[in-house]
Amino acid sequence: MGRSTPKFFKLIIAGILFSLMFKPAFGQKKILFITSNAEFYGNSKIPAANHFEEIVIPYHLFAKSGITVDFISPEGGAIPLGYINSSDSVQKKYLYDAVFMNKLKHTLNPKEVKAEEYSAVFYAGGGAAMFGVAQNETIQNITKKIYGANGVVAAICHGTAGLAYLKDDAGESLYKAKKITGFPNKFESSCFLGLCDGCPYPTFMKSVSNSTKNRPRRHAGRAGDPGMTLLEMTVVIMVMLTLITVLFFGVQAWKRGSDRAICIVHIQNVQKGVRSFSNLYGYVEGSNVSNLQNHVIGLGKFVDVAPVCPGQGTYSYGANFGTDTIPPTGELYAECSLKTSGEHEPPEHSDW
Ligand SMILES: [Zn+2]
Secondary structure, three states, X not given: OOOOOOHHHOOOOOEEEEOOOOOOOOOOOEEEEEOOOOOEOOXXXXXXXXXXXXXHHHHHHHHHOOOEEEEEOOOOEOOOEEOOOOOOHHHHHHHOOHHHHHHHHOXXXXXXXXXXXXXXXXXXXXXXXXXXXOOOHHHHHHHXXXXXXXXXXXXXXXXXXXXXXXXXXXXXXXXXXXXXXXXXXXXXXXXXXXHOOOOOHHHHHHHHHHHOOOOOOOOOOOOOOHHHHHHHHHHHHHHHHHHHHHHHHOHHHHXXXXXXXXXHHHHHHHHHHHHHHHHHHOOOOOOEOOOHHHHHEOXXXXXXXXXXXXXXXXXXXXXXXXXXXXXXXXXXXXEEHHHHHOOOOOOOOOOX
């Protein structure tokens, strides 16, 4: 997915997921996708667009689960689309789907939307997402209402810019004390700062770094490694689906789903750790590295602490190909013992 897009627009996914999950809002099966009308980066003549794939893939998953998705943009109406890859089967399907494309042609004006009909908002990404969305007070109020009703607030990639000015009822930043993954500051500065007249992204990044300053530092591996993109996206969407589960199916199912999501994030972290380690030291897949697990996991290494499955599973490392072997593509280095019951395994990891 997305392999053909220019490097700095590749899907380095930034996902932020919030929820207060103890009062499920049953019976509300709608999700609001927030998109942008911006056709250029700020005042420049550089074309901007909404990221087609970042709209289509989540839309597809929600549609399959019987969840209705509506679209809004600050001004309503047709939105600019980009990063389209018609060789991808899902994108192709929707590109030629008249009903779906009609929704993008006629995105709703935020003023037409009743927040109480939605259980989640999703800020879609693409360069356009940085312009016109975050400052829109009607959109801010919609999100605030949904969040206040224990809904899910989610964003992908540069969609996170839309969160820049969101505050809760107490006036605190919505992402205060939350853990956030996203584009490194350095990357944002080099790519966007000159274009970003009035763009909320620098504000967002600064605010994020202030509000998360006291969190323990984690070893992030190699910044901006494009090989991690699909891996990130799968997890973000999976976690989002899990959070939405609680809205529709209740807390019991949520606990199971959340254990699963956490476990899969652990597996992902270890996988990223192994890949970062092998990139850094120049090992290819299948290489033998003695004590591989200890090179990857441990304080100050790629994964700070050995993960513990929240559902009482146990992890094995390299069980299928050797503990001291760099995993072949698609093979998981960490596996949870609960994977056999169809749980605690990433749904799609052929590219990991
Ligand atoms: Zn597990």
